[in-house]
Amino acid sequence: MSKLLKLPLYLLAAALCFFVVTFTIYMFNLDMKATALLAPWLEKWYDHLEHKQYI
Amino acid sequence: MKTVEKLVNPVKRAGEQSPGRIYDEKLKVRARREWRGLKDTLYDYTRWLYLIFVLARFIVVPRNIKGFFRYRWMMSYLFVPHGMDKFTVGLRDEALRIAHTSFNFVIADVTQAIANCFRGDRRVGNDVAYSDKCVITDENSMVTFMMGFDTKKVHTILREVPTMFASNIFHQFNVMHYLDIAQQYGIPGDVCPMPEAEAGISIEDDFCVLGKCAVQNNTTCDGSLMGNGIIAKRLEREYGIPTFQLATPLRHKEPDVMEYAATEIKKAIAFVEEHTGEKWDWAVYFTAAKRVNDATRCRIAQMEINSTPYPQFFGAAFSLYNDTNYMGNSGRNADFVTIDHKLLALAEQGYRAKRMYAKEYRHRAIVWGVQPQYVIDMLYWLVQCWGVVPLTDMLSVINTDMIAEEDTPENREQAYRDMAMLNMEMIMRNHTHGGYKVLLDDLWELCEKMNADLVMMWEHMSCKALTGMHGMFEEQARERGIHIMWVSHDLCDPRVFTRQAIRDQVNNYMRTVMREEPLDPSLENIPDNEAY
Amino acid sequence: MRDLKHLIYFENLLQEANNALVAQAKSDGKICVAYTCENVPEPLLNLGDCVSIRLTAPHTGSMDIATYYMTNLLCEPSRALLERAVEGGFNFADCVITPDGCTMMNRAVENMELLHTMGQGNPKFFHEYMEIAFKNTESDVDLSVLQCTNHVLRPLHEKYGVDISDAAIREAVARHNKLCRLIREIGEFRKGDRPRITGYEFHVLCLATYVCPKYLVIDKLEETLEELKTREPDEKPWRARLLVVGSEMDDSGMIKLIEEQGALVCCDRFCFGSYPGRVEIALNDEEDALRQVCRHYIRNCQCPRMMNQEKVYGRKQYVAELAKEYGADGIIYEQVKFCDPWAYERTLGSSMLNLDYGYPVLSVDRPYNIASSSGQMRTRVQAFVESIEIKKIQRGEQA
Numbered sequence: 001m002s003k004l005l006k007l008p009l010y011l012l013a014a015a016l017c018f019f020v021v022t023f024t025i026y027m028f029n030l031d032m033k034a035t036a037l038l039a040p041w042l043e044k045w046y047d048h049l050e051h052k053q054y055i
Numbered sequence: 056m057k058t059v060e061k062l063v064n065p066v067k068r069a070g071e072q073s074p075g076r077i078y079d080e081k082l083k084v085r086a087r088r089e090w091r092g093l094k095d096t097l098y099d100y101t102r103w104l105y106l107i108f109v110l111a112r113f114i115v116v117p118r119n120i121k122g123f124f125r126y127r128w129m130m131s132y133l134f135v136p137h138g139m140d141k142f143t144v145g146l147r148d149e150a151l152r153i154a155h156t157s158f159n160f161v162i163a164d165v166t167q168a169i170a171n172c173f174r175g176d177r178r179v180g181n182d183v184a185y186s187d188k189c190v191i192t193d194e195n196s197m198v199t200f201m202m203g204f205d206t207k208k209v210h211t212i213l214r215e216v217p218t219m220f221a222s223n224i225f226h227q228f229n230v231m232h233y234l235d236i237a238q239q240y241g242i243p244g245d246v247c248p249m250p251e252a253e254a255g256i257s258i259e260d261d262f263c264v265l266g267k268c269a270v271q272n273n274t275t276c277d278g279s280l281m282g283n284g285i286i287a288k289r290l291e292r293e294y295g296i297p298t299f300q301l302a303t304p305l306r307h308k309e310p311d312v313m314e315y316a317a318t319e320i321k322k323a324i325a326f327v328e329e330h331t332g333e334k335w336d337w338a339v340y341f342t343a344a345k346r347v348n349d350a351t352r353c354r355i356a357q358m359e360i361n362s363t364p365y366p367q368f369f370g371a372a373f374s375l376y377n378d379t380n381y382m383g384n385s386g387r388n389a390d391f392v393t394i395d396h397k398l399l400a401l402a403e404q405g406y407r408a409k410r411m412y413a414k415e416y417r418h419r420a421i422v423w424g425v426q427p428q429y430v431i432d433m434l435y436w437l438v439q440c441w442g443v444v445p446l447t448d449m450l451s452v453i454n455t456d457m458i459a460e461e462d463t464p465e466n467r468e469q470a471y472r473d474m475a476m477l478n479m480e481m482i483m484r485n486h487t488h489g490g491y492k493v494l495l496d497d498l499w500e501l502c503e504k505m506n507a508d509l510v511m512m513w514e515h516m517s518c519k520a521l522t523g524m525h526g527m528f529e530e531q532a533r534e535r536g537i538h539i540m541w542v543s544h545d546l547c548d549p550r551v552f553t554r555q556a557i558r559d560q561v562n563n564y565m566r567t568v569m570r571e572e573p574l575d576p577s578l579e580n581i582p583d584n585e586a587y
Numbered sequence: 588m589r590d591l592k593h594l595i596y597f598e599n600l601l602q603e604a605n606n607a608l609v610a611q612a613k614s615d616g617k618i619c620v621a622y623t624c625e626n627v628p629e630p631l632l633n634l635g636d637c638v639s640i641r642l643t644a645p646h647t648g649s650m651d652i653a654t655y656y657m658t659n660l661l662c663e664p665s666r667a668l669l670e671r672a673v674e675g676g677f678n679f680a681d682c683v684i685t686p687d688g689c690t691m692m693n694r695a696v697e698n699m700e701l702l703h704t705m706g707q708g709n710p711k712f713f714h715e716y717m718e719i720a721f722k723n724t725e726s727d728v729d730l731s732v733l734q735c736t737n738h739v740l741r742p743l744h745e746k747y748g749v750d751i752s753d754a755a756i757r758e759a760v761a762r763h764n765k766l767c768r769l770i771r772e773i774g775e776f777r778k779g780d781r782p783r784i785t786g787y788e789f790h791v792l793c794l795a796t797y798v799c800p801k802y803l804v805i806d807k808l809e810e811t812l813e814e815l816k817t818r819e820p821d822e823k824p825w826r827a828r829l830l831v832v833g834s835e836m837d838d839s840g841m842i843k844l845i846e847e848q849g850a851l852v853c854c855d856r857f858c859f860g861s862y863p864g865r866v867e868i869a870l871n872d873e874e875d876a877l878r879q880v881c882r883h884y885i886r887n888c889q890c891p892r893m894m895n896q897e898k899v900y901g902r903k904q905y906v907a908e909l910a911k912e913y914g915a916d917g918i919i920y921e922q923v924k925f926c927d928p929w930a931y932e933r934t935l936g937s938s939m940l941n942l943d944y945g946y947p948v949l950s951v952d953r954p955y956n957i958a959s960s961s962g963q964m965r966t967r968v969q970a971f972v973e974s975i976e977i978k979k980i981q982r983g984e985q986a
Contacts, residue, residue: 305718519662522657
């Protein structure tokens with residue numbers, strides 16, 4: 001089979017992989033779970049920033 | 056007491072029946088997303104993908120990364136997909152699509168607002184030429200005075216929207232830091248936390264610094280007016296950004312304040328012209344005026360649909376969109392027109408199909424008062440858990456009058472009065488200020504018009520304009536045979552009333568006063584007090 | 588010092604809103620115009636046979652009924668007034684004129700109206716609400732003129748036949764100015780190292796001019812002024828001289844509490860105090876009197892709801908000038924609990940007066956009736972006075 005004919009198959013396989021990965025992330029809320037793990041570190045980062053605080 | 060006919064949904068909801076079970080206390084986010092049946096789950100998934108795309112497109116810009124690590128409030132935007140899930144709990148069919156269409160549009164708008172802020176921010180993008188064409192305004196602000204400025208030449212930056220208003224929706228704890236700062240500097244804890252948090256952000260120096268000039272106003276309340284003084288001090292004295300105070304009369308139903316209100320609009324326009332060097336363009340104004348009228352017509356149609364037994368518009372996503380369109384847009388952006396009509400078409404489709412969004416509709420409710428930012432998804436919960444259909448909320452009950460839209464010499468003068476009217480009748484203050492009639496009488500008229508038997512009264516404990524009529528609400532509801540369910544909260548501060556404490560007020564009322572059992576017991580207690 | 592001859596007389600007048608002089612004015616056939624905010628031009632409420640009576644609720648204890656109607660989150664003055672109105676304490680009023688100044692006070696009066704607390708048996712009784720200016724520009728003066736015409740003058744004329752002509756306004760201003768001169772002259776005796784009047788005594792006299800018909804207090808005030816000219820001041824020096832700034836002070840007990848700690852309240856800059864409420868109104872013959880009166884109130888207004896930056900900074904400048912004029916060692920910024928405008932104003936004011944003008948500042952909130960919670964306030968004031976003394980010692984001055 002020529003490469004040209006295989007291209008749609010590759011695209012289809014890539015799309016399928018993309019769908020499986022992203023749908024798994026979506027369905028199991030992995031994006032927000034990862035963010036929730038990151039949040040405490042970010043808070044520490046913001047706590048350490050210098051601010052010119054006055055009224 | 057007034058009763059309404061109970062409606063039973065003949066169609067079983069696709070997918071899972073108890074979305075309350077997907078919350079997980081330890082994770083602070085949901086254990087997984089809701090299964091809505093194949094069609095709606097796939098739709099929801101594509102909307103999630105779109106959101107991720109919008110956020111990714113934002114964060115790949117280097118200056119936005121810099122801004123992300125500079126400003127604490129930016130952390131909230133990591134939780135936008137979490138916010139999306141809050142707004143779509145239990146939704147299917149057209150309701151799901153209405154929520155996504157409005158929510159995703161608002162997110163795209165807010166993301167653009169942040170990107171604009173960072174572009175001009177002296178600490179981040181420092182694009183001076185861009186900043187010199189920016190006018191900063193308040194969060195609770197009608198931008199009618201910008202309707203005649205070409206949006207490509209002068210940029211309106213509602214600086215407090217992404218910083219405080221929206222960020223609190225996605226991350227309930229994020230403004231607590233700023234409230235603590237404000238209180239540390241002496242502002243008491245009993246004032247409205249929204250302007251207080253904004254003052255705290257200014258004290259902390261956590262606002263983006265940009266703009267050629269700024270326009271503040273007194274549209275919401277005493278607290279908002281007073282908080283502006285603190286913010287203006289820093290803007291003017293430290294950053295050299297001249298600030299104009301646009302005074303908006305409170306007694307907006309009295310004809311004898313109109314001349315003053317219109318004069319103030321003229322002064323605000325002159326101020327913007329003077330500082331930005333751009334001129335007011337009547338062609339631009341009347342184009343925007345046509346869009347304002349178009350949005351008004353859509354809003355009237357929405358209210359009509361919601362007055363029927365099969366209401367289609369409810370919940371925070373739609374309300375948030377309405378706020379953005381009415382206040383932050385005011386006809387300046389043509390994209391809103393497309394969305395308005397898309398939303399209306401979806402609702403009409405749902406209405407024709409007699410679509411219901413819970414197992415039963417037991418009560419028809421008007422939601423009055425001001426909703427808490429950190430439990431903004433409450434109205435979806437209300438219908439799913441207790442079958443109480445929120446027909447409209449106070450913030451969505453806004454102007455229904457048309458404004459002049461043809462460019463004639465007479466209409467140019469009328470235009471100032473129209474802008475003044477819209478400014479005075481801004482969201483919330485059109486009911487909380489202007490005398491008791493707009494707060495009390497308007498509610499009872501709405502109950503009658505929309506056939507409501509119950510009022511869910513948000514009692515924002517620091518909103519003195521509203522709590523100042525507490526007893527009158529009770530007495531007049533009793534006279535009219537309308538149930539009134541008080542739900543207290545503190546707007547932005549979840550330490551005062553947690554999410555569950557807020558829901559429990561409804562649970563208790565429904566069980567003890569109405570003697571009813573929940574439609575979905577899995578939703579009655581949700582372990583999300585610690586969730587973002 | 589020897590007691591002032593009429594002090595007890597004036598103190599008694601402050602014991603209830605419907606006091607002996609209000610009753611006398613009613614029997615004289617006067618029209619009692621009740622009001623709640625110092626942004627209403629007072630001379631306009633004293634035209635012809637009208638007498639202005641500022642609503643107060645002395646000795647407020649329980650506020651249960653008002654708390655039911657307005658919750659416990661509204662400021663205590665607004666609830667105290669509603670409670671007193673429900674109890675029938677303001678039945679003397681022939682009308683109530685309220686500006687939409689602060690939200691809470693406006694709501695209090697709206698509740699009074701809805702509950703029909705006043706006006707029984709008086710078909711002419713009316714409630715009027717008015718918009719008041721936010722800034723000090725000429726268009727704000729235009730607004731004020733229109734609002735005063737529509738919501739003060741016209742109803743008074745239509746309901747009670749009151750003469751609202753330019754001449755009548757000028758005559759009312761002349762009477763008002765006479766009273767202001769008296770109060771200001773009395774207030775001058777607070778100046779100097781050996782003041783001849785205490786802050787408490789002055790507050791009692793000043794407050795009486797708001798809550799009583801003015802024509803009935805003039806003679807006693809004149810006598811008091813004469814008495815002060817020869818009054819022998821105390822030998823014992825005050826520990827500190829303080830300027831008090833903030834929300835309305837209907838309770839002279841608060842001033843007394845401060846002075847019991849050895850600090851003289853040498854000047855007052857609170858709602859219904861002598862600054863700016865007892866500043867004379869200068870009229871010329873060229874412009875109509877109403878417009879000049881309105882302009883006076885807008886230009887002199889020190890209310891925190893005035894929102895343009897000139898006013899925001901001007902208020903702090905005004906306090907600093909008063910402190911200098913009256914030789915204040917420190918400033919107390921006070922806010923009645925739950926008052927939103929003064930919550931922010933005292934935060935910004937206490938910061939600016941300290942950092943920009945160099946004054947020691949005590950920033951406190953307080954109840955409407957200080958007797959309900961005097962211990963905490965006493966401790967705060969004591970500590971503040973001591974801190975001022977210590978600073979004086981550190982500067983090498985005599986404490």
